[in-house]
Amino acid sequence: MQIDDEITLKKIQIFLAFMRYGNLSKTADEMQVSNVSIHKALHSLESALRCPLFKNEGRNLIPLKSAYVFEEHAQKIVADLVLSVEKTREAAGFAAKVLRLGSLYSLTVKTIPSLISGLKLRRSELDIQLLLSSNQDLVTKLKQTEIDAIIVALNETTASNDFEILPMFQDDIFLAVPKDSKYAQLNEIDLSLLKAETFITLNKGFATHSDSEVVFQKAGFEPKVALQVSDIFTLISMVSSGVGFALLPGRISAVYESSVKLIPLQANFRIQQHIGLVFLKSKERDPNLLALIAECRMFANKFQSHSTSGQ
Template identity: 75%
Template sequence: MKIDEELTLKKIQIFLAFMRCGNLSKTAAEMELSNVSIHKALHSLESALRCPLFKNEGRNLIPLKSAYVLQEHAQKIVQEISTAITKTREASGFAAKVLNLGSLYSLTVNTLPNVISGLKLRRGELDIQLLLSSNLDLVKKLKATELDAIIVALNETTQDPAFEHLPMFEDEIFLAVNKNSHYADASEIDLSLLKNETFLTLAKGFATRNDSDIIFEKAGIDPKVFLQVSDIFTLISMVSSGVGLALLPGRISTIYENSVKLIPLQQPYKIKQDIGLVFLKSKERDPNLLALIAECRMFTQNKKSNL
């Protein structure tokens, strides 16, 4: 059966509102339309169906049996459409009950606990799934829509026209040494003098590894790398044990603070890391994402006020 193009969902919604309200004025108020618009919509619906739905008694429209039949089935249709829209939006990750968030291991020290706890207060029903990995891996998963958003270092890996960025804070890279190291008392360090030292690094793809390579190149060092690891906590533990030196961001200063010292680098070896939220522009109106954006902004404001 061919459905008349004049038979629209909007007219069905107006019809159902009229059947609930019982008169034009109440229906117009509910639908935020004029009485004339309601009347025209109902008359147009009758034309599209090619059968009467109401009879006139003075200025009143009295539903016929056909109107009650349409009401029963139209309610089911509107409910099915609403369910279809919800399921479709959830399938695309929009306003789903689960938020898939990716981030760096180093941000679990302070940033993520604050952001996630605030987000749970905003949207208590939301289930947050957290994935920790390297900058490069998280960016790939975001682009493949396996993640809804990531909190990472903003660098060349996040430069994509499909992405939106929200900068959160700036961090600095330091030389991390064991507290008993002869470098531990230095107020700052000339990295070019450490060509013969043993270093520990993160694996390729991590933002801190990328920054370390840039710093080593500036210092003219081809570092003796004793060990590469895939998480920053293992790296800090190795430094704490005196296995070697490492270049690490200042945000991890509270980890092993009794056994690891972070020493500022001399110019021109200083380098900053910009940390921020990254998400797809196509999802920027997602309610879950809007709540996450608001919480990241709140974290940034609180961090600035504590400086």
Template identity: 45%
Template sequence: MPSSRISEEITFRKLEALLAFMETGNLAKAAEALEVSTVSVHRALHSLEEGMRCALFRHEGRNLLPTEAAHVLADVARDVLKSMAEGIRETREAAGYSADQLKIGSLYSLTIRTVPQVVIGIKTRRPDLQAELVLGSNADLLYKLKQGAIDAALTGMPEPDPEIESIPLFEDDIFFAAPADSRFARMEAIDLRLCRDEPFVSLGEGFVTSSGFMEAFRIADFTPNIVMKVGDIFSLMNLVGGGIGYTLLPGRVRDMAAGNIALIPLTAEFDMKQTIGLSFLRRRERDPNLLALAAVCRMTRIAR
């Protein structure tokens, strides 16, 4: 056996027992500090001697006294345990586990109300945690989540995935969006089949609102005349307000649409909803930061 190999009898737990004994001076106090039995401490010390292949203690009556070798090993053990604890912390931070920063991905539309509520909630629960926001489409955020570029994502509920845990938060109705002075703005509900010859604007592929948009027109049995696509929902709203075209929008943007855009319900056959949820990797489901984020999101759901 090479001399560099360390005996399997030498473990972190046994080194902790050694330090507890050296610092308290007797087996009973060491056992109390470690919340184990006296017999367990005695066995750990005896096992360390076997692993070291030298005497670490000598008996004087009922007393167990450390040798010079025990003092040397204790000094090394302090450094080893400290280095390992620091290494575990750094490893977890590199993996995003319980780090002091949390990267949250979000759809643009959720920055109006949901994201501010979540950020305030997480700062209340974990004041030292720095939250960073990353915006994008559903597809983009789920890709970044799997790549480890973000810690969690607030998106439309994704398709079932063995790697991802998703918690539904709330449902949002989908509306027909038209300029406030449009003839459609005065209607109680919109039948999309009556809009076959109208111009439309939409989000690019990968956005949950975009996929819902295409599904609605599949039901209406025609391909909409899309005159322009954009990469965020606020630009989309500006195009509608400017009279470039019509679109479909989730109800959560209503506060931003006040004034120059009207959101009109769709008729029953086109009634659609979006389910918004929080997603994170299953392997990180016990991360304290993600547990706190999930708790905040559930409260945000209740508060809506």
């Protein structure tokens, strides 16, 4: 059977609204059209179905048995269509009930908990799945749409025309030493004097690994690396135990200042990490991402205000 072109979703929605209210004016208010438009839509639907749905009693339209049958099946049609739209959008990552967020281990000290708390206030029904990994790995997963957004260091790995980027804050790189180290009391360190010392680094792919390479190049030597680890917490533990020194971002000091001492680098060795939100341009209108963007902007503004007031 061929469906008449005059049977449209809009007319079905008008019909269902009228069946709920039994009144042209109330139906017109809900659908935000005129009474005349409601009457025309119902009459057009009857013509397209090639059977009556209502009978006239004075100025009132009284549903026939055919109207109740059509109402039952039309409700299922609309419900199935709404579900189809939702499932399709979820499959594409739009307005899903789950937000897959990627981040660096070091950002879980303060940044990520703050963002997630704010995001849950905006969208309490949202389930947030957090994946912690290296900068390079997270960028790869974002490109492959395995995650929805990442908060990482902005460097050559995030340089892509497919990405939208929201800068959030900058973070200095410090030398991390044990609390009892002979260097612990220094106000700043000349890294070139540490050629004979042993260092611990993160594995390749981590932003801090790349930044450390740049700093060591500035210092003019290849470090003696005793160990490479896959997360910053293990690295801090190793430094605290005296296994070696490391170069670390300042954001970890708020929690780990009792374990290690962070010493500023002399001006000619200084480098900053630029941290920001990265997501695919194709998803920039997704409601979940819009909420995350708003939280990241608030965090960036607070960070900027705090930095300015501290100067």
